[in-house]
Amino acid sequence: MNTDIKAWPTELRVRDKGDTLAVSFDTGESFDLSAEYLRVESPSAEVKGHGPGQEVTIAGKVLVKILNVEPVGNYAVKIQFTDRHSSGIYSWDYLHKLGIEYDQIWAAYLQKLEDEGKSRGG
Numbered sequence: 001m002n003t004d005i006k007a008w009p010t011e012l013r014v015r016d017k018g019d020t021l022a023v024s025f026d027t028g029e030s031f032d033l034s035a036e037y038l039r040v041e042s043p044s045a046e047v048k049g050h051g052p053g054q055e056v057t058i059a060g061k062v063l064v065k066i067l068n069v070e071p072v073g074n075y076a077v078k079i080q081f082t083d084r085h086s087s088g089i090y091s092w093d094y095l096h097k098l099g100i101e102y103d104q105i106w107a108a109y110l111q112k113l114e115d116e117g118k119s120r121g122g
Contacts, residue, residue, distance in 0.1 A: 007096040012077065018065030021079070023095050031099030035066045036120070039081050040109055041098060042088035057109070059118035 007025040015022050021038060024030040040058045041047070049055050061083065068080040072089050080086035090098075098105065113120065 006093055009092055009095065012069060014066050014069060018067065018082070021066060021069065023099060025092075025096060025099075027096075029096070029099060031095075031102070033095070033098055033102075035064050035081065036061045037098070037102070037106065038066070038079060038090070039064045039083070039085060041105060042079075042085065043090060043094055044085070044088035046085070046087060057112045057116055057118060059113055059116075060121060062120040 007027045007029065009023055010026050011022070011024040013022045014020070015032070019035055021033045021035070022030065023033060039061045042058075047056055047058055063082075064085075065082045066079055067082055068086075070078045070080070072078050076089045076091040076094075078086060078089055110120075112118075
């Protein structure tokens with residue numbers, strides 16, 4: 001096992017007809033991450049940009065679903081969504097962070113939407 005990875009996944013399962021990715025870690029933590037949350041927080045350049053300050057607030061993804069989850073080596077997964085987005089590589093550490101920091105990350109996202117006059121609506 002790679003000792004650089006803080007939490008190693010023990011299970012990844014797409015549930016609720018693509019609405020949720022259930023992730024369990026060897027730390028005993030489990031998270032149900034919505035497709036919308038994973039999509040708007042994609043680690044792709046489209047969302048995160050190529051450097052600090054280049055992040056883009058993605059709106060209108062409330063209806064997006066997960067189509068497919070593919071392993072990337074032994075350190076990450078690539079998620080394909082119904083809006084055809086599939087360029088984000090979700091490392092185990094990033095998925096863990098999305099789970100443990102959900103409340104803060106989601107609140108910040110909702111605030112950005114409001115500040116930019118955007119909507120979650122589909």
